[in-house]
Amino acid sequence: MSTVENRGLDRRRFLLQLSAAAGLASVGMTGLVRSARAAQPINFYAWSAGVDTVKRELAAFQKESGLTVNYNNLPYAQYREAMVTKFVGQAPIDMLWVSDAWLPEWADAGWLAPIDAYPRLMAYNADVVDFCTESTRYKGHQYGMTYYTDYMGFFYDADKLAKAGIAAPPTTWDELVAQSLKIKAAGLSDYPLMVSMARESWLIEFMSAMVFSHGGRFVDDNGHAVMDDPTHGAVAALQWLTDAVNKHKILSPACVELGELNGMKAVASGNHAFALLPRYRIEALNDPQQSHVAGHIKQALIPAGPKGSQTTVAWMRMHAMSASAGQDKQRGANAARLIEAFGGKFDGQYAFQKAMFLDTGTAFGVKPLFKDPEIRAAYEKYGDFAMFEKQQEQARRKDVIARWFGDWDEVNGTAWQSALLGRSSVADALKHSAQSWTSLSKQA
Amino acid sequence: MSTIQAPGIGRRWLAKHSVNASDQRSALLLLSPMMAVLFAVAVFPILYSLWISLFDVKLTRPRSAPFVGLGNYTQAFADPLFWTSVERTLVFTVMSVSAIMVIATLMALLLNQEFRGRRLLSTVLLIPWAIPYVVDGLMWKWIYDSGYGALNGALLQLHFIDKYVVWLGDTAKTLPLIANAFVWKEVPLATILLLVTLKSVPTDLYGAARVDGANLWGRFVHVTLPSLRPGFMLVIIYEAMMAVRHFDLFFLLTEGGPANASNVLAWHIYVETFRNLSFGSGAAIAYLLALATFAMSYVVIRTVGNRI
Numbered sequence: 121m122s123t124v125e126n127r128g129l130d131r132r133r134f135l136l137q138l139s140a141a142a143g144l145a146s147v148g149m150t151g152l153v154r155s156a157r158a159a160q161p162i163n164f165y166a167w168s169a170g171v172d173t174v175k176r177e178l179a180a181f182q183k184e185s186g187l188t189v190n191y192n193n194l195p196y197a198q199y200r201e202a203m204v205t206k207f208v209g210q211a212p213i214d215m216l217w218v219s220d221a222w223l224p225e226w227a228d229a230g231w232l233a234p235i236d237a238y239p240r241l242m243a244y245n246a247d248v249v250d251f252c253t254e255s256t257r258y259k260g261h262q263y264g265m266t267y268y269t270d271y272m273g274f275f276y277d278a279d280k281l282a283k284a285g286i287a288a289p290p291t292t293w294d295e296l297v298a299q300s301l302k303i304k305a306a307g308l309s310d311y312p313l314m315v316s317m318a319r320e321s322w323l324i325e326f327m328s329a330m331v332f333s334h335g336g337r338f339v340d341d342n343g344h345a346v347m348d349d350p351t352h353g354a355v356a357a358l359q360w361l362t363d364a365v366n367k368h369k370i371l372s373p374a375c376v377e378l379g380e381l382n383g384m385k386a387v388a389s390g391n392h393a394f395a396l397l398p399r400y401r402i403e404a405l406n407d408p409q410q411s412h413v414a415g416h417i418k419q420a421l422i423p424a425g426p427k428g429s430q431t432t433v434a435w436m437r438m439h440a441m442s443a444s445a446g447q448d449k450q451r452g453a454n455a456a457r458l459i460e461a462f463g464g465k466f467d468g469q470y471a472f473q474k475a476m477f478l479d480t481g482t483a484f485g486v487k488p489l490f491k492d493p494e495i496r497a498a499y500e501k502y503g504d505f506a507m508f509e510k511q512q513e514q515a516r517r518k519d520v521i522a523r524w525f526g527d528w529d530e531v532n533g534t535a536w537q538s539a540l541l542g543r544s545s546v547a548d549a550l551k552h553s554a555q556s557w558t559s560l561s562k563q564a
Numbered sequence: 565m566s567t568i569q570a571p572g573i574g575r576r577w578l579a580k581h582s583v584n585a586s587d588q589r590s591a592l593l594l595l596s597p598m599m600a601v602l603f604a605v606a607v608f609p610i611l612y613s614l615w616i617s618l619f620d621v622k623l624t625r626p627r628s629a630p631f632v633g634l635g636n637y638t639q640a641f642a643d644p645l646f647w648t649s650v651e652r653t654l655v656f657t658v659m660s661v662s663a664i665m666v667i668a669t670l671m672a673l674l675l676n677q678e679f680r681g682r683r684l685l686s687t688v689l690l691i692p693w694a695i696p697y698v699v700d701g702l703m704w705k706w707i708y709d710s711g712y713g714a715l716n717g718a719l720l721q722l723h724f725i726d727k728y729v730v731w732l733g734d735t736a737k738t739l740p741l742i743a744n745a746f747v748w749k750e751v752p753l754a755t756i757l758l759l760v761t762l763k764s765v766p767t768d769l770y771g772a773a774r775v776d777g778a779n780l781w782g783r784f785v786h787v788t789l790p791s792l793r794p795g796f797m798l799v800i801i802y803e804a805m806m807a808v809r810h811f812d813l814f815f816l817l818t819e820g821g822p823a824n825a826s827n828v829l830a831w832h833i834y835v836e837t838f839r840n841l842s843f844g845s846g847a848a849i850a851y852l853l854a855l856a857t858f859a860m861s862y863v864v865i866r867t868v869g870n871r872i
Contacts, residue, residue: 201838201839201841204623204624204841205623207626208623208626225624226624228624229624229625229626229627230626230627310727310728318819318821318822319819319820319821319822320819372710372730372733373730373733373734374710374711374730374733375733376733376821376822376823377710377730377732377733377818377821377822378711378733382711386711389711389712391711523624526624526839526840526841527840530835530839530840534821534823534824537821537822537823538823538824540823541733541734541735541822541823543735543823
């Protein structure tokens, strides 16, 4: 009996102990899983810009947070295609860099997570330049924090202007023609103006700067194509460029094969007197190690067209979170920490944006850094900070940011090149571009 | 059959045959891993891309890929840009293959002669062939550059031009210049193929032609050229296939521009597939290109090949 009781007790005890052990094990396992997930590396994808700076800032973040980051970088030229393939292939991505031009496409595809759910991140909006916050928003949600923002700047070679007897840089595109012809006549440059018109991702920024400064639009506020409208479309801008190539011969026909980087090098080699280039290029242009015209390159407000203003185009790139990270509480929290460290404050200051500005010259999107004495002092070594700010105040985002932007960009770039090379009229080129926009928007 | 076969012979035959069947099974077993790999990396992707070409697959629209049947094919035929790319491809192919044939024939004839430095020339000739296309493209990009290119520099110093000329940016020059870079790379292989054919021509034929009173031109027309026909066919088919589907130089030198001046089929497929991320229509155009290549090879074999 006792044996039986003992056995019974043993069995009950055994079952109790077993269930207690299982309970403890499950609690322990949950803890282990949680800590393992907390310790999961953050998969961070970026294009290969400021790689050394990124690595340095990541090292500081990893040390402070105890998290590890798998940093992957890809060439910018192939970034969109490579990332789309990774999204479709469900590659593990937590945080990534996104261009404002791709935001609608990627958000609609369900690849990005809004960061609205992270109040710590949203709190930074008070410090961020409005343009940047607007650029991170799509369909009522905010999808990222500023990695960098910049605009298309207008530069001139002060030495060439002085040699040609020109006292001040042009304020209108017509003045630029007159000054260019003077510089040409003085034998200082065969083609005084440099604008890159090669079919690459920079092309839309060059075109937008020309259109905005001529008071035009590609697309109206309702998203309808107006680029072919002679009164407030892109016609005046493209006509001016076409005349610059074919009539005045102040812009080389080779501009259609000249990419942004080679354009910058051409200016640095002293071939041109005027140039449209991303604003941050002024550092390289005034660096004696990289430029034959170092010290002579100045920034001025972009010239205005007859019905335009000195308005240029600005763009922004953001730190964003993948949808898969957003769906997982722990992964999302980890990614948000890294987004905050890079897009917001780390160690009490906007460390990443400041480091990128000091190391690579790329501009920031937070107001406090405009007052940072270290930044101002660094910039004054190669540029005019007041001019940098003044032009930024007159910069606005592209009006063609839509889900079908990529497809339309191919058609539009070719249309502009066709007009520049005389293979089609300005009106026909822009009509073709507008038709493509309308057709793609209907398909979408 | 059964009346012819004696029972003994039948058993022997069966025994022998059963060994063969076993051998065949072993062979199949041993080959199966490689066949599986080939199926995975070659057959399956080909069939899968054919399947994809029947759907409206766009990577940026991952939740919707409707079946469109032959819609992608009919859409390609209705697109004027497709026909522009077909025209550019044909122009590029005819231009390149013609130049390769002429230059390679002349080079093969030269290297078929005994002269001092022949071995050195043969070695030098192989250099372009050994250079990867990416390097070839970058090299020619530098040469053609309108701002600092070697071509402008050389022509200016030789007083052929009085100021730098726009090369790749000029729509009239773009295709011939890319073809030039292609020819430079492809001539060595074509020369070797023709030279091998020339070496196989019996010298007796030339002797007989001499006896018949044929001069140098006569021997070339009546002996050399007919003997070169197998080599010609090989070179035409190979080089035409290379030219029709060539992509590297278009990517490196012009990216299909300026203003679509170098928008050949291979570039069109790339843009459709990897820039517009429309895998369905991209696959359809790729199949059209493959069919065109097969058709072209068939025509060449039926025309030139029949005369061999």
